[in-house]
Amino acid sequence: MRKAILAALIAILPFANPALAQNFPSRPITIIVPFSAGGPSDVMARILAERMKATLGEAVLIENVTGAGGSIGVGRAVRSPPDGYTISFGHLGTHVANGAIYKLGYDLVTDLEPVVLLPSNTMIVVSKNAVPAKTLGELLAWLKAKPAPAAAGTAGAGSGSHIAGLYFENITGIKLQYVPYRGTGPAMNDLVAGQIDMIVDQLSNSINQVRAGTIRGYAVTDTKRAESAADIPTADEAGLPGFHMMLWSGLWAPKGTPRDVITKLNAAAVEALNDPAVRKQLENLGLQMPPRDRLSPQALGDWQKAEIAKWWPMIKAANVKVD
Ligand code: MLT
Secondary structure (H helix, E strand, O other), X not given: OHHHHHHHHHHHHHHHOHHHHXXXXXXXXXXXXXXXXXXXXXXXXXXXXXXXXXXXXXXXXXXXXXXXXXXXXXXXXXXXXXXXXXXXXXXXXXXXXXXXXXXXXXXXXXXXXXXXXXXXXXXXXEEEOOOOOOOHHHHHHHHHHOOOOEEEEEOOOOOHHHHHHHHHHHHHOOOEEEEEOOOHHHHHHHHHOOOOOEEEEEHHHHHHHHHHOOEEEEEEOOOOOOHHHOOXXXXXXXXXXXXXXXXXXXXXXXXXXXXXXXXXXXHHHHHHHHOHHHHHHHHHOOOEOOOHHHOOHHHHHHHHHHHHHHHHHHHHHOXXXXX
């Protein structure tokens, strides 16, 4: 009974309170980042939030709600009031892969409203410096010769680094032993410390460590080299043809959020992405801007569905076990 009343309230809210959209925003907005602070998702969200604040005229706060490959943070956003004040930051992992791995208790397509497609990361194969390999070929030989599977850091089952790991296993035939963290920020600390062997990471998370020489970078999964890391070959060049993956991110709002509010949030994000200073910050991290003709909420919705169709078969075939 209570659920029925709540559902009815959510359904009429946007119409019951048109003022909601007009006065939006009238207080701070929270972006829920489902991974640890300091990691690639958190860093991108904070850069955008800082600029969106200028357009929206209200603070845009970041709340890190971590765990279960990001599905806990997304769940928190799904259950938030559909008023635009709580939005979900996510990516190919949280808003595509997790639907093929977890019993989420929410639907990634029908329980969320797409707001905007955000920049994407090429993935990069990185290892601790102690690994006796300088090229991808030498790394693969070392991995194959190892008596036990290498310890590969991830941000949990379904995260971008995990899906990239599954894809790496698929394409190389090499088994990995996954070590889950609440984000690739903390995983990176352990890689630098030599506690784990490797990560198939987002470039924006690894680039500064690779530049500093504290870890080793072998290949990127884009079909072209990254301008900000032009010395690192593509997987095609490095002897792993076809290992292509771009980890795109996005913003979503709870189902039932008024269209006008979605439009305002989208406009603020697009303005941030078009800001030369913001672009420079993001591109310096190796991030690639989404095409200008794919910045509408509809474009994100269509892209998410297409990616679900593309990735779910591989992910389901991997038969990932989660508690
Ligand atoms: C993070 O911010 O930690 C990442 O997005 C994790 C991942 O998906 O690999």
